[in-house]
Amino acid sequence: MNSKLSMSRRRFIAKSPMAAVALTGSSTKIGQSPIPEPDYSIPQSGFHGKDENSRNWSGDTRSGKVIFVAHCILNQNARIVDAADFPAMFDPLVDFLQREQVGVIQLTCPELYCLGLGRREVRVGLEHSAGMQRLQRLIDDFMFTLHEYLFQGFEVVGILGKNGSPSCGVTRTWLDNRQQDGQGVFIRELKNRLLKEQLDIPVFGVADHKQEDAIKWLSERL
Ligand code: SF4
Known part of the structure; x- marks a missing residue:
């Protein structure tokens, strides 16, 4: 195991007190403990984590880091x-995340989800009550995974x-037929939800041709 991975695993265990307890304090053998019933109910918060579902994640090589x-x-x-700027991906950024062993969770595209691939008037569509309803459903699903x-x-x-x-603009957005400072509709709603649930998750806006800014921002955090 390389030193970077073992360091991240140590950090992962340290951040997971219940996992640490399971590592050192449990004498339960596999197959002896009853498997808790899944809870399919999704409360308004989108979170149904129960203590008995807390697991020990240190038994394999995962980094314990996601973005x-x-x-x-x-x-x-x-x-x-x-509007595509590249054939498939943001290659330098993706390469960086792979090198740093950060698991990448791809958010659903809010425009595609609410308005389809052939969309035209994006802001009007998302701000419409029907668009906003779908957007909030998307954010519910995101919050569930985050929690x-x-x-x-x-x-x-x-x-x-x-x-x-x-x-998806964080500090720059498309509004009134031009680029300007401001937030996109999805990010605005997402950040409102994070605030409401008192979750301090950093949000950074990557520009197509300024991926090095995001890499620098991430380097300071990893
Ligand atoms: S910026 Fe956001 S809404 Fe636009 S294509 Fe990318 S994911 Fe979809």
């Missing part, structure tokens, strides 16, 4: 017509939006 990224960082085919990783002691490195987008 959420805007869908088109990994799949340019989701972009609105004529699960946090509950189980994983390190959530952050969320990468896509600067310049009317949906």
